[in-house]
Amino acid sequence: MHEVANPVTTVETAFEIVEYIAEHDDAGVSEIAADLDRAKSTVHRHLGTLVQRGYLVENDGYSLGLRFLDLGLDARNGRPLYHEAHAKVDELADRTGEKVWCMTAENGRSIHLYGASGAQSVRTDSREGDVGYLHQHAAGKAILAHRPLEHVGNIVDRYGLPTRTDDTITDGDELFEHLERIRERGYAFNREESIPGLYAVGAPIADDRGVAIGALSISGPANRLAGETLTEEFPELLLGAVNEIEINLSHG
Amino acid sequence: MHEVANPVTTVETAFEIVEYIAEHDDAGVSEIAADLDRAKSTVHRHLGTLVQRGYLVENDGYSLGLRFLDLGLDARNGRPLYHEAHAKVDELADRTGEKVWCMTAENGRSIHLYGASGAQSVRTDSREGDVGYLHQHAAGKAILAHRPLEHVGNIVDRYGLPTRTDDTITDGDELFEHLERIRERGYAFNREESIPGLYAVGAPIADDRGVAIGALSISGPANRLAGETLTEEFPELLLGAVNEIEINLSHG
């Protein structure tokens, strides 16, 4: 997993500060210095340079600058997956009325790449750009199931299997069994493993070499995602959409 | 303008590398080192640490990681302006059929905060997150016109008045005259100052202290944005929308 021998520690502290501010909006020098166990002077200098470059803004405390928006949308636009999935996600949300997500994986974590809401879709706290754990979602499990086993092992070693609800998979062997069945079936379910009362179906999107680079998912309340809607209708819709995306991705 | 005495140079080089990659997708160690005049080993170590943190990804060269998307959308979500303007921008795009933008300013630069396309809207190369110059757009000029003169002077000193088309304002005195008229009128026009053939109207959004924190604009082809559509109808629509946004911003 490409371990770095000597990371540039100064850059690490800079991003520690940035990430702290992302979580504690409008934080000040003293607060940051105290919480990150650094000298105030150090934090002060870092903040100054980050502001000067537009990565932070100062008004009544420091907060994230919109420079990150530029880079972030650039990063998303650079993914062919985003362009191909965009319209399909909208279409699925429209047809099903539920919440539809395109997820991808990076660094062993899941990322909500693009989402669309249907007419009656639930409102979760998920947001585009959100970073999460692959084993906690239908889409994430679909991705894991279509990756080399060794790769999955590395991810589990690296991040563990953090829990979210009583039904989150927290045992390695259990996860591998699940993935086995998902692989046979071709798509994954999520029954309250991330949010109580929320069900979901997810199907993987593979590149031309057959490796999953992302997934689509449809999620909604357990009472609506029941019976054949969950086990037949939605999977079929997903597989159709995924198939089209895969063709567009590989044909160029 | 809050000049920083001793910036953390290591952090600066890190972001130089990030910004280089933003412009040169899939760049490699040697290429970056050569173009930025640094030792390969230095670049290599920086890349390693940035990858480890999820800010870059490596596959056939380095490209921006989706970690930036997380931070970027966080930054945008942190702005009340974004939340209040969102629905209004959609509505204006729907009613006018043209391209509508909500812009804001940061660090003396303009940022496309949120945009919506109407049924017949032109396709420009503008993108959400884009960083530009305030004097080149209707929205940007609207913002400048409703900022303290001294503030405008600082911005001009800092960035100059880069040109884009034959009609871009490149002279300081001319700019101040324009701004004077915009201030009296309450909104700004852009007649091919950023893109040939493109006209636009922009109106400023002020906070409760009367300082412009952003602006809305409607832009389209010069042949459609002509006569009273440009001088009466669209300005009126904009002022109505802006007024509502301002109330929502200050009341809650």
Add this chain to the structure above:
DNA sequence: AATACCTGTTTCGCTCACGGGAACAGAACT
């Protein structure tokens, strides 16, 4: 197949600048 020429990786000292402590300043509140 041997060469040349890229690429990225690693090593290893030098010295620069990052980091921390402390002193300073300014505001808010008692």
Add this chain to the structure above:
DNA sequence: AGTTCTGTTCCCGTGAGCGAAACAGGTATT
């Protein structure tokens, strides 16, 4: 005036970031 926060500035020691060069791996060229 005193206290206690805040953010800012100064300065010095040393840790670590930087660069040169050697090394390795891969591809193209002859």
